[in-house]
Amino acid sequence: MSRAEDIFQKLIYFGEDALDDYIINRQAEELFLDFKQATPGIGRNVTSLPRDDRKNLAKCISGFGNSEGGVIIWGVECSRDFDIGDVAKAKIKVPNVHRYLSWLENAISGCTIPSHNKVRNHIISIDENGDGYIATYIPKAETSPLMSTVGNAIYIRSGSNNVPAPYSVIAGMFGRRPQPNIELIISDRHIEVLENSNENHAYTIENNKDKTPEKYVKISFSVNGSNDSSVIARELYFSCTTSNYGSPYNKVRFFNYNQMDSILGMSNQLNLITRPELRLPPRSSFKFTNVEVILTAHTDDDFLFNGIIGAEGAAPRDFRIYINKNTLRSFVAKILRGEGDEQLWLNEFFSDFLRSDF
Numbered sequence: 001m002s003r004a005e006d007i008f009q010k011l012i013y014f015g016e017d018a019l020d021d022y023i024i025n026r027q028a029e030e031l032f033l034d035f036k037q038a039t040p041g042i043g044r045n046v047t048s049l050p051r052d053d054r055k056n057l058a059k060c061i062s063g064f065g066n067s068e069g070g071v072i073i074w075g076v077e078c079s080r081d082f083d084i085g086d087v088a089k090a091k092i093k094v095p096n097v098h099r100y101l102s103w104l105e106n107a108i109s110g111c112t113i114p115s116h117n118k119v120r121n122h123i124i125s126i127d128e129n130g131d132g133y134i135a136t137y138i139p140k141a142e143t144s145p146l147m148s149t150v151g152n153a154i155y156i157r158s159g160s161n162n163v164p165a166p167y168s169v170i171a172g173m174f175g176r177r178p179q180p181n182i183e184l185i186i187s188d189r190h191i192e193v194l195e196n197s198n199e200n201h202a203y204t205i206e207n208n209k210d211k212t213p214e215k216y217v218k219i220s221f222s223v224n225g226s227n228d229s230s231v232i233a234r235e236l237y238f239s240c241t242t243s244n245y246g247s248p249y250n251k252v253r254f255f256n257y258n259q260m261d262s263i264l265g266m267s268n269q270l271n272l273i274t275r276p277e278l279r280l281p282p283r284s285s286f287k288f289t290n291v292e293v294i295l296t297a298h299t300d301d302d303f304l305f306n307g308i309i310g311a312e313g314a315a316p317r318d319f320r321i322y323i324n325k326n327t328l329r330s331f332v333a334k335i336l337r338g339e340g341d342e343q344l345w346l347n348e349f350f351s352d353f354l355r356s357d358f
Contacts, residue, residue, distance in 0.1 A: 002183070004032045004069035006356070008122070008137040011073070016125040019076060019091055019133060026087040029160035032069065034060055035076035035086070038094040049103035055150045057104065057136070058111035062148040063155035063162030065116050065141035068315075070157060073124070074100070075133035085160050097123055097132035104136060112146040142178060142230050145170060180233035180314040184356050185224040185285060191345050192218045193335060216249075217335050219293040219349060225309050225317075226285040233280040233311040237273040238288035240307035241266075246328050251294040252305060260288065280311070293321075297336060299329045319356040 011018050021027075029035055039050035049057065057072070064070035079089040094100045101121055109115040118139050126132035145154045145165070154170055155162040196214045227233045238260070242252045254270055259278065263271040272288060280286050288309065295303075303323040310316035323331065335345055 002069055002139070004064070004071055004137065004139065007033055007071045008120075008135060011071070011124050011135045012122055016091075016133065019073070019088075019124065022073075022076070022088040023090065026081065028081070028088075029078065029086045031067070031157055031159065032064075032071065034064075034070060034072045034160070035078050035088055036060075036072055036074050037077055037092050038074055038100060042095055049100075049107040053103075054107055054111070057107060058148040058150040059155055059162045060136070061108070061111045061116050061119060061138050062146045062153070063157045064138040065112065065146045066155060066165065067140065067157035069140040070138055072136040072138070073133065074104075074136065075124075091133065093127070093131040094134060096130050097126050097134060098130065101134055104134065110149060112148055114143050114146065116141050116146055140181070142181075178229065178231045180227055180231050180280075180311050181229040182225045182233060182236065182309055182311045182314045182317060183228045184309055184317045184319055185226050186221050186350060186354070187224055188220070188222040188290070189346050189350065190220045191335070191342050191349070192220075193338075194218055214297070215336055216297075217295040217332055219295070219346075220290065221350075222290050223288045223307070223309070224285050225280075225288060225311070227280045227282055227311075229314075230282050232282065233314065234278075235274060235276070235312040236260075236278070236280060236286060236288070236309070237271075237311065238307070238309050239271045240269070240305065242268045243304040243306060244301055246301050246303035246323070246325060247296060247299045249294075249296040249298045250303065251292075253292040253294070255290040255292070256287070257289040259286075295328070295332050297329075297332055299325055299332065301325050303328050317356060319354065321353050322355070323353050 027033070036053070036056050039053050042050060060070065060072050075092055075094045076088050077090045077092050078086040081087045101123060104121050108119050109117070116138065120137045122135045122137070124133040124135055147154045153164045156165045156169060193215055196216055223238060225236055245251065257272050260272040260274050263273065274286075302325050303321070305321040307319050308316050331348065334340065
């Protein structure tokens with residue numbers, strides 16, 4: 001998942017609470033995020049997106065689309081901070097949010113040449129009067145460069161601004177062949193509580209005098225790459241390092257990567273690359289490996305697992321699973337006591353501890 005999509009998903013999941021968090025923490029506009037206000041005082045006779053709002057939308061679609069993607073939040077006022085730039089100051093509701101959403105949807109195709117057909121809008125929240133807030137997600141365009149139809153300029157994202165692209169950058173865009181885009185997908189997620197018996201021996205504890213079998217938590221999942229582009233991807237790779245297991249009794253295991261060649265690396269490191277004859281078509285996915293994480297009640301350090309996936313010519317995608325020791329102790333103890341259910345534990349593990357595109 002890209003950084004822009006991560007922001008968009010956060011807004012979908014947390015709604016207006018995410019906006020409150022941005023304001024409390026003085027979130028600054030940045031490479032993947034822009035705050036905009038709807039034109040005030042829109043009358044009933046207006047039937048399309050106001051001129052200034054259309055100009056802002058067109059510049060953002062061009063700028064974000066020609067860069068690494070981004071999100072516009074409609075309904076947030078900014079103030080200038082001389083140290084970090086424009087920061088979220090207050091919420092200013094968009095009047096008649098459903099009408100405004102319709103205007104956005106109708107305006108998108110005419111904002112750039114060529115049009116960006118993957119822009120998505122989502123109503124963050126709406127009150128009893130029909131007013132609210134909207135998020136516009138603009139992914140990186142496959143058919144760049146995108147020229148804004150307002151001002152006929154090609155924009156790129158620079159810091160927190162959309163700026164006209166220099167000639168050398170535009171020349172590079174026209175001369176560059178489309179590249180594959182490999183996105184991280186975690187699937188086949190399962191969590192189990194197992195007994196450390198002789199038949200299924202996960203770890204050995206020294207000085208366990210009474211030889212009482214202990215229970216442990218096994219989390220299993222698949223690491224996949226999706227070719228979210230219009231070109232064939234070649235030489236896909238997966239590399240990961242387990243910097244710290246959190247305990248000598250915890251483990252990370254890898255299975256079923258027989259379609260890939262393993263390259264020797266340092267201890268606690270796995271390096272895989274697909275064989276030369278394997279090609280991944282557009283809009284298809286590929287399983288790199290299955291992973292098993294063994295977690296026990298004997299935890300005395302943080303857990304850190306770093307990984308990266310990619311392909312020849314594609315921007316790499318970083319991800320990591322990090323759990324500090326106190327949280328890890330609490331997480332494992334709660335599962336071993338049977339507090340909650342499998343779905344709750346999985347959501348906590350993959351929502352709170354897994355991060356991508358750092």
